[in-house]
Amino acid sequence: MTREPTALPRGNLDFTEFAAREDEDLDLLTGALLIARDARPSLDFAGVEAKLDALSSPLEALSLERLSDQAEALALELSERYGLSGNKADYYDPDNSFIDQVLERRVGIPISLSLVYVEVAQRAGFRASGIGFPGHFLVRLDGEAEHLILDPFAGGRVLDQRDLEARLDQVGWPRKVLQQGLLDPSPLRLILARMLTNLRSIYLKRGELPRLLVVLDRLVALIPASKEALRDRGILNAELGAPEAARADLNEYLERWPNADDGEAVRRVLNRLGKLNTRDLN
Template identity: 40%
Template sequence: MDFSIARKYFYQEIHQADEQISLEKAALYLAMEEYPDLEVHAYLNALDTMAAEIEDRLPTAPYPLKVLQTINHYLYEDLGFTGNTDAYYDPRNSFLNEVIDRRTGIPITLSLVYLAISQRINFPMVGVGMPGHFLIRPDVEEMEIFVDAFHQGEILFAQDCQELLSQAYGQPIKLHPTFLQAVTPRQFLARMLTNLKMIYLNQGNLQKMVAAVERILLLYPDAAIELRDRGVLYYRLNRFTEARQDLEDYLALMPTAEDAAVIQELLDVIEGKDEG
C-alpha cells in the first residue's frame, strides 16, 4: 500500500458527517503511512472479537458501572492492556495497530480502543479532550463520571480530573468546564496527529513531522498555526514554492500575529532564493 493511497483513504474517511466517521478506520489509515502492509480489516476484526468477548460477559442488567467493570476486567486483566509509562513518547504508542498488537499505548490511543469496543456493544461513550491527559466518559445523561483508559480504566469524578490535570502539568491548574467537553472525531484525530508532530519534532524528523501536519490540515485546512509550521518545515526541506504559499496564507489569516515580522523575513529570504 503506497503512501498516497493511505492518505486518500484517510481523506475519504474524514470527509463525511461527524456521525459517519469511524475513528478506528481513520486511525488505521494514519498508521498505514508508517506501516504500508497494514491490513485494516484484520485490526477491525480484532476489535470486533474483543467486543464479542465482552458482550458474552455482560451482566443481565447492564448498568453503566457494571458495563465499565466488565470492559475493564477483560481489557486490563484478561488481555493485559496497560499504559506505556516506560516509553511514553515512543511513536508506536500513537498507532492503533501497534497499540492492539503490543497492548500498550498512551491515553488517547487506549481510549480509542475502549471507544471502539463500547460502540460495538451499544454502550455509547465519548472522548474528553482534557489537556495533558485524554479521558473518555459514558454518553449517559446526568452521569458525570470519567474513565482513564491509561490507568486500567479507573473511574473518575470531576474532582479526580482536577487532580489528574495538576499532576500532568506538575503544578496546580484550574479545571475549566471546557476541559471536560466531548470532542468531535476530527478533534480526536487532530490530537493524535499533534502528539506525533511533537514526537517527531523532538526526534528532529522533519519528513514525518511534515506528514503529521499535512494530515492535520486535511482535518482543518485553515488552521493558521499548522500552515505556518508546515511552511517553515517546507522551507527547511528546500521546498520553497510550497513554503511561500503556506507562509503567505498564514500572514493573510494572521496579519497581526506576534511572529508576523519573522515570517515576512523568511518570505523575503525565499524570494531572494527564487531570484538567485
C-alpha cells in the same frame, strides 16, 4: 454490534478525502487507521477491525446495563485479560499512537488506549466516547441519567470528582472548568487532531522531518483553520528544500492572518526564499 459500512473500504480511502467530510460523517477508527497507515502503508485495516470485534464479543454477550458493571467489565477484558497498559517505559515511541501497534504490542498512551476502549465499548453496545481532558485523554461511559469517567492508562480505573480535581491541579487548570463542559464528549475531528499533534511533537523532538511533514499535511487537511500547522508546514518545506511549497503555505498564511504576531518573521523567511530562488536562475 454491527457497524454501518463506510462509503469506501477503509484501506482505499485517502486522508484528504476523509478529512473533507462533514463532522457528522467522520469515523474515529477510520481516521486512526489512516494515521497509522502513514507509518505502515501495508496496514491491514480489516485485521485491526477483526481484533476489535473479537475483544468486544465477550462484553456484548454479557448484556450489561449498569454503568458500573460496564466499566468493570471493560477494565477486566481489556486491561487485565488482554493486557493493555500505559507505555511508561517508552512513552514517546511513535508506535504508541498507532492503533495497530497498540493492539499488537498491547501498550500505548492515554489517547490511543482510550481509542481502543471506546471502539470496543461501542461494539459491545455501550455508550462510550472520548474526553479531551487536559494533559491526559479519558473515556466517558453514559447511562440514562449518569456517566462515569475511566482512565485506560491506569487500567480502566473509574475517576471520581476528587481524582479529576487533583488532575486539574497538576496541570494548573481551575477546578471550575469541570462544570463548564470539560467532561463533554470531544468532537471526533478534535480527537484525531490531538493524535496528530502528539505525533508532531514526537517527530519534531526526534528530528524525523519527512514524517513530521506528513503529519503537518494531515493537520492542515483536518483542521484548515489551524494557522500554526499551515505556518509550520511552510517553514518545514523551506528547511527540506521545497521553496515553492514553502512560499505557497507562507503566502497563504499571511493572506489569511495578515495581523499575525509572527507575520514579520514569516515575511523574512519569504524574503530569504525569494533571494535563494533568484540565485538559482541560470
